Amino acid sequence: MTTLTDLMTHDHRQCDGAFASAEHHVGRGEWDAARTALALFGRALNTHFGAEESILFPRFEQVTGMSHGPTMVMREEHRELRAALARLERAIDDQDADEYAGEAETLLIMMQQHNMKEENILYPMCDQRLHSQREELALDIGRQLGAGSPTEVSQ
Amino acid sequence: MSAGQGPLSYEATPPFHVPLSFFLTAALFGMAAGVYLLIEPEALASRWTPGALALTHLITVGFMLLVMLGALMQVLPVVAGASLPALRPMAASVHALVSTGAAALAWGLATGRPLLMQGGALLLGSGVLVFLGAAALGLRRSAASQSTGRDLRIALIGLAVTAVLGIVLVLALSRGLAVPLRELTNLHVGWGWLGWGGVLLAATSWVVVPMFQITPNYPTWLTRLWAPLVLGGLALWSALSLAGSPATATSSGQVLAALAAAFALATLLLLRRTRRPRPDASFRTLQLAMGSVMAGALCALIAIGSDHPFWPLAAGVLVLHGCFVSAITAMLYKIVPFLAWLHLTQARVKAPNMKKLLPDTPVRRQLILHTLTLPALLIAAASEASLFTRLAGLLLIGEFAWLLFNLAGTAARWHRTMLEGVPSARTPH
Numbered sequence: 001m002t003t004l005t006d007l008m009t010h011d012h013r014q015c016d017g018a019f020a021s022a023e024h025h026v027g028r029g030e031w032d033a034a035r036t037a038l039a040l041f042g043r044a045l046n047t048h049f050g051a052e053e054s055i056l057f058p059r060f061e062q063v064t065g066m067s068h069g070p071t072m073v074m075r076e077e078h079r080e081l082r083a084a085l086a087r088l089e090r091a092i093d094d095q096d097a098d099e100y101a102g103e104a105e106t107l108l109i110m111m112q113q114h115n116m117k118e119e120n121i122l123y124p125m126c127d128q129r130l131h132s133q134r135e136e137l138a139l140d141i142g143r144q145l146g147a148g149s150p151t152e153v154s155q
Numbered sequence: 156m157s158a159g160q161g162p163l164s165y166e167a168t169p170p171f172h173v174p175l176s177f178f179l180t181a182a183l184f185g186m187a188a189g190v191y192l193l194i195e196p197e198a199l200a201s202r203w204t205p206g207a208l209a210l211t212h213l214i215t216v217g218f219m220l221l222v223m224l225g226a227l228m229q230v231l232p233v234v235a236g237a238s239l240p241a242l243r244p245m246a247a248s249v250h251a252l253v254s255t256g257a258a259a260l261a262w263g264l265a266t267g268r269p270l271l272m273q274g275g276a277l278l279l280g281s282g283v284l285v286f287l288g289a290a291a292l293g294l295r296r297s298a299a300s301q302s303t304g305r306d307l308r309i310a311l312i313g314l315a316v317t318a319v320l321g322i323v324l325v326l327a328l329s330r331g332l333a334v335p336l337r338e339l340t341n342l343h344v345g346w347g348w349l350g351w352g353g354v355l356l357a358a359t360s361w362v363v364v365p366m367f368q369i370t371p372n373y374p375t376w377l378t379r380l381w382a383p384l385v386l387g388g389l390a391l392w393s394a395l396s397l398a399g400s401p402a403t404a405t406s407s408g409q410v411l412a413a414l415a416a417a418f419a420l421a422t423l424l425l426l427r428r429t430r431r432p433r434p435d436a437s438f439r440t441l442q443l444a445m446g447s448v449m450a451g452a453l454c455a456l457i458a459i460g461s462d463h464p465f466w467p468l469a470a471g472v473l474v475l476h477g478c479f480v481s482a483i484t485a486m487l488y489k490i491v492p493f494l495a496w497l498h499l500t501q502a503r504v505k506a507p508n509m510k511k512l513l514p515d516t517p518v519r520r521q522l523i524l525h526t527l528t529l530p531a532l533l534i535a536a537a538s539e540a541s542l543f544t545r546l547a548g549l550l551l552i553g554e555f556a557w558l559l560f561n562l563a564g565t566a567a568r569w570h571r572t573m574l575e576g577v578p579s580a581r582t583p584h
Contacts (some may be wrong), residue, residue, distance in 0.1 A: 089383070109509065
């Protein structure tokens with residue numbers, strides 16, 4: 001049976017792919033393609049955050065009673081990541097490859113340390129504490145993630 | 156996990172000066188190794204000279220152990236969900252014990268002074284014990300139970316065995332404790348390289364290579380089996396060596412070398428599949444580290460069947476400088492600017508991006524110098540001419556001084572930005 005950890009981790013990797021695609025186009029000075037790729041990354045990222053913030057986290061908070069616990073920290077980091085995404089968009093508007101490279105490096109490491117926390121700690125906790133409703137939750141989340149999936153991304 | 160924010164929280168992150176003090180001191184030990192090579196060029200005559208033992212410990216304990224402990228204090232909460240108890244006083248005492256212990260041990264080994272060796276071993280042993288105790292408490296309370304957490308535990312077992320073997324060897328050297336010196340030294344090296352350093356590097360790589368280089372994951376069978384196989388192989392090799400069964404002990408040593416090479420090969424193949432454009436200097440350095448593991452394993456295998464002093468020295472240079480110093484330096488160049496950025500962001504100060512906190516150009520140049528130092532060390536080990544050894548010593552000093560300068564530069568930019576204190580624009584909720 002697919003665990004929530006597997007499902008969400010797989011989506012993290014999809015987002016990574018979209019991120020790499022945008023970085024690839026910026027590196028080649030293909031600004032229009034970079035803008036499109038970054039938009040796909042942004043959509044994938046926000047869809048993922050949306051699924052967590054509207055489905056997974058509330059359910060976790062309800063079952064554990066931890067509304068000021070790890071989910072609050074993750075929401076805060078989502079806000080930081082959205083701000084970093086906005087800085088990448090600005091760098092593309094300015095066609096500033098150096099600025100983009102620096103901001104991309106920052107976003108990548110911030111995103112991956114965030115993902116590590118979720119994949120190693122929060123998602124296993126969700127699998128454990130939401131065991132009985134895992135199937136139904138996975139379906140709900142899968143539907144939402146499918147809608148924002150960056151399927152058009154290519155290099 | 157408690158009902159608080161627990162280890163996911165930024166609050167679980169130690170203050171910047173905690174890991175930074177470990178990293179900067181570590182670079183000083185690297186410089187000390189270069190200075191030592193410059194003034195004692197005969198140190199590289201064989202792996203058994205007092206100088207070679209001193210140099211090895213300046214790098215393994217002074218540089219590697221300090222960085223690894225500093226980094227673990229930072230990442231154990233993130234990767235394994237372990238929040239370390241009494242973090243600040245614990246970190247300060249571990250830093251003081253390990254750095255003074257490393258200096259005393261290296262000095263004792265270089266000069267053959269029993270009291271210095273014993274004092275160094277005592278300080279080091281205490282530092283490692285304090286850290287392992289804190290890590291064990293943190294990991295016991297951890298909610299995470301995946302393979303990275305398991306492999307970190309195996310690495311900590313490797314550290315404990317390496318430390319115990321080291322203490323026994325110090326007692327043998329300084330008080331004449333009757334033990335099979337050659338076998339125990341080889342075991343100490345094997346547990347240090349593979350059980351501690353190798354497993355820690357692998358446990359880190361399972362996570363960071365796919366995430367930061369955007370590659371596919373390592374094969375599941377490899378991440379599941381590698382560290383337990385290494386642990387089992389080391390235990391078997393140790394038992395056979397101490398039971399006086401040299402032929403079978405050699406076979407298990409060969410299996411361990413093959414395991415190390417398999418990890419390096421898997422990493423190299425994975426790195427070829429990166430989706431990131433234009434691999435940066437850290438990426439190249441990671442490739443150098445993995446190539447060095449394979450070459451080092453080959454030299455170690457040759458050394459088993461050859462009496463020539465070059466092969467064990469070459470294995471040591473390749474594994475310690477080629478692999479560990481490379482991988483650690485590449486990691487420091489990612490972790491230090493990120494921590495500077497993170498602490499500025501936490502302080503609600505507008506943070507410059509990572510490449511402004513640590514620009515690419517000095518990093519690339521320092522890593523080129525590091526790459527040139529590796530063949531210089533190998534030539535010095537092969538030639539035994541003091542001119543080459545002194546040159547390698549100079550390059551080593553330059554490499555670590557530059558590393559120190561680059562890291563200190565990031566710390567200075569962090570400090571300056573904090574003082575300027577421009578509040579960050581917050582995104583709406």
